[in-house]
Amino acid sequence: MTTLRLEKLAHSYKANPAGPQDYALKEINQIWQTGGAYALLGPSGCGKTTLLNILSGLVTPSQGRVYFDDRDVTELPTEKRNIAQVFQFPVIYDTMTVRENLAFPLKNRGMDATFIKTRVDEIASLLDLTRDLDRRAKGLTADAKQKISLGRGLVRPDVAAVLFDEPLTVIDPQLKWELRSKLKEIHRKLAVTMIYVTHDQTEALTFADKVVVMSEGEVVQIGTPEELFEKPAHRFVGHFIGSPGMNFLPCVIEGTKAQIGQFAVELSAAYAATAQANIEMGIRPDFVTLSAPGKGFPIQIDRIDDLGRNRIAHVRLAGHKLAVTVPPSLDTSRSEMTIAFESSRIGIFADGKRLEPQSRGGA
Amino acid sequence: MKPYNNRAWFLVLPVFLIVAFSAILPLMTVVNYSVQDTFGNNEFFWNGIGWFKELLDPKSELGGRFIDAMGRNFIFSFLILAIEIPLGIAVALAMPRQGIGVSISLVLLALPLLIPWNVVGTIWQVFGRADIGLMGWALTGMGIDYNYVSGVLAAWITIIMMDVWHWTSLVVLLCYAGLRAIPDAYYQAARIDGASRWAIFRAIQLPKMNRVLVIAVLLRFMDSFMIYTEPFVVTGGGPGNATTFISIDLVKIALGQFDLGKAAALSLVYNLIILTVCWVFYTIMTHFENAERRMQS
Known part of the structure; x- marks a missing residue:
């Protein structure tokens, strides 16, 4: 053998x-x-x-x-x-x-x-x-x-x-x-x-x-x-891998927070991200959920695809496009929706390569 | 509402006219001659199926000539196929698969096919002469008794070599096209399976060339069975009657003796033989494939 x-x-x-x-x-x-x-x-x-x-x-x-x-x-x-x-x-x-x-x-x-x-x-x-x-x-x-x-x-x-x-x-x-x-x-x-x-x-x-x-x-x-x-x-x-694939949002790292436009997303660890590199936050659509107004970051919905087993919403956060999961019972007819990230599932990428977290920390 | 009629048939009319003038009418003229006898002066006498009876009776003068010539035709075609088909396959297998060599060998192979029949005959007639021809001179120089004018064997060898030289290329080109159509994966799979060169030939190349080989055999049979120009130029049917094929005899009867009735009857029988043999070939060679298709459905 x-x-x-x-x-x-x-x-x-x-x-x-x-x-x-x-x-x-x-x-x-x-x-x-x-x-x-x-x-x-x-x-x-x-x-x-x-x-x-x-x-x-x-x-x-x-x-x-x-x-x-x-x-x-x-x-x-x-x-x-x-x-x-x-x-x-x-x-x-x-x-x-x-x-x-x-x-x-x-x-x-x-x-x-x-x-x-x-x-x-x-x-x-x-x-x-x-x-x-x-x-x-x-x-x-x-x-x-x-x-x-x-x-x-x-x-x-x-x-x-x-x-x-x-x-x-x-x-x-x-x-x-x-x-x-x-x-x-x-x-x-x-x-x-x-x-x-x-x-x-x-x-x-x-x-x-x-x-x-x-x-x-x-x-x-x-x-x-x-x-x-x-x-x-x-x-x-x-x-x-994955359909749709992972979302990538350009961001600035500040300790255990990722700043996307005017929004700060909580991370589960701190990253040593240099300013020169092109830093992005990556998260799968499966770990971003659409929710009712008032619970997370405000977004605009472009369209919602019904894939039979689940629904995927294509939305924009601070001008960046991303795909998110729509929970089964959620009423999507309302205009002011928000999204929530599962912070442990967020990855930080520098120039396309995944960064290892520096230390455990944050919330 | 448009009326329903059969006027579309008029569209077939031009084709029908062309075929009538090019094929049916001349053929009917031959049929007409074949049942009559003439002594010149455009005077014809009814002879019924007399010529056909005589033709198929080996004891009559005409029948004897015909049977002999037909025997020569079959031997000639058999030898031609036995040499050209394997040789054509072998050359096609040896040809380069890519690069500049492909174009060079294709052009070289196509050359003999582009030469008119009587020129081919003349080339070989000169080539085989002991005084000015390279082959004849070389063979005679080596002490070999080679003279296609007087020797039966030499005459046969010459016309067979001539035909092989002239037409093997056709078989090669057909086989080469068949070989090129085999996807590379087959060869790769065969390598992985540890197949020998011979096994690759038997298991992949020959089966994939099946169709083109049917065409090659049919074309070469028809053509070699109808051969006229080249032996006429080289040997004129001689020595004696040794290379007198049906076509050569036919011309002798029709134009030499002006026996239009005999010649017409002979033409028709000649035509029927070629049709029949081709049909038999085709049926046999496609038989297995059809049998397989029936099994699947």
């Missing part, structure tokens, strides 16, 4: 990168544990697929090393690594049956026929493909084809990690949930490391134990879904 270690890894698709802007993947140092479910999350073009292809060996990085345990695999070809990959579009061998598809990687490695048979049956039952084993793979639905691609990876007894490159792109929405929970189930049954690339935060947060958020070729934060939600390390993470 493997830990996956990335050392000073970076990649540029250009032969002579002139500066950081030429790097599809900027230098990263990471250690990933065996058996974990990781998600690489980020918008298109953030370098997540590049990173995945480096891990699988389809791309050789322009600098840095990749280690599986203590084995340097940086230069090792794909077929020599203990990894499997599931692609965005299902890759199946058209002329073969499902059984032949699943047996293909084992056959290529010259394994014993009886072993192949038991192994294929085992994986097929794990993936609920037993019924279709002797059908042509070509005629099956997209989700069954993706399961076959996954099965071709899992069938190899030496596979330590399975890489997924946005595997649910072509799957019908109602089947996405099903397939994703199947993946989780398989992850629990087999102690395989799974690395899942996606730009869909729901997919990432529900699938992974640890989410690696990437932006513009950089790893911005690694954390559990809760950490990303509650303590985003970067403005980008706050924006990208």
Whole structure:
């Protein structure tokens, strides 16, 4: 079993990168544990697929090393690594049956026929493909084809990690949930490391134990879904995760108070914020509530979105836009509404990066 | 309310007229000739299906000629397909996938296709001559008895090499287009699955080229079965009748002997053979795909 270690890894698709802007993947140092479910999350073009292809060996990085345990695999070809990959579009061998598809990687490695048979049956039952084993793979639905691609990876007894490159792109929405929970189930049954690339935060947060958020070729934060939600390390993470994303309000820090325009918001700790930096106060819409007049800061309501399960009000505080939660029973027809912040949930960001509180203090 | 009528059919009329003049009327003229005999002076006599009977009777003079020529045609087409299809696939596989090499090889491959048939014939006729042709001179110089004018084998080798030179490019271009349409993920998946070069070919490339290969086989069969100009220029059907294909014999009968009735009957049968063989090819080659579709629905 493997830990996956990335050392000073970076990649540029250009032969002579002139500066950081030429790097599809900027230098990263990471250690990933065996058996974990990781998600690489980020918008298109953030370098997540590049990173995945480096891990699988389809791309050789322009600098840095990749280690599986203590084995340097940086230069090792794909077929020599203990990894499997599931692609965005299902890759199946058209002329073969499902059984032949699943047996293909084992056959290529010259394994014993009886072993192949038991192994294929085992994986097929794990993936609920037993019924279709002797059908042509070509005629099956997209989700069954993706399961076959996954099965071709899992069938190899030496596979330590399975890489997924946005595997649910072509799957019908109602089947996405099903397939994703199947993946989780398989992850629990087999102690395989799974690395899942996606730009869909729901997919990432529900699938992974640890989410690696990437932006513009950089790893911005690694954390559990809760950490990303509650303590985003970067403005980008706050924006990208959660819908709507985190509110950011420019402010001035004075001890345990954040001054937003003429309003002073109570914080749960003091921050050492320098005056030069661009200081912002970040808070999730979930922790700002709309309330009746007289209880908090006065705001103007722009509009209220009814999302079914809850309502989100888009309001303005001292000219700054933010999204806030509307409590279920609140009557929003009145004009002079106010908002209240949950001070323990407020984060302070300097130039986009989260500041650690200096000391416990204040109210 | 607009009246309901069938006046839209008038829109088809121009097409109908063009097809009539370009295809149906000339074909009917041939049908007309095929049931008559002529001794010149534009005088015709009714002969019924006499020519067809004679044509299909190997013991008659016409029938014997026809069966022999048809045999040569089938051997020729078979050899052409057996060489050009695998060779075309091999060349397409070896072609570069990106960079300047792509344009260079495409242009080089397209060159033979752009040369008129009779020029191709002339090129090879000269190329194979022992006195002034490079190939003929080189082979003779090596002590090989090569003379396409007198040797049957040499004549056959020459016209087959000529056709391979002229038309393999077409197969290559079709296969190359088919190969280029395969997404990269397939190759990446195959690498991860540890597939050998041969396994990649069998499992991915050949199945994905299936459709273009059907087209390539059909085109090359039709074309090679109708071959006329190149062997006519190089060997003129000789030595003896060794390279006399149906088309060459047809021209001899129609224009050399001016036997319009025989020639017309022969044309029609020739046409039917090509249609039938193409239909059989097409049915066989698309059979599996259809069977699969039926299974799914």
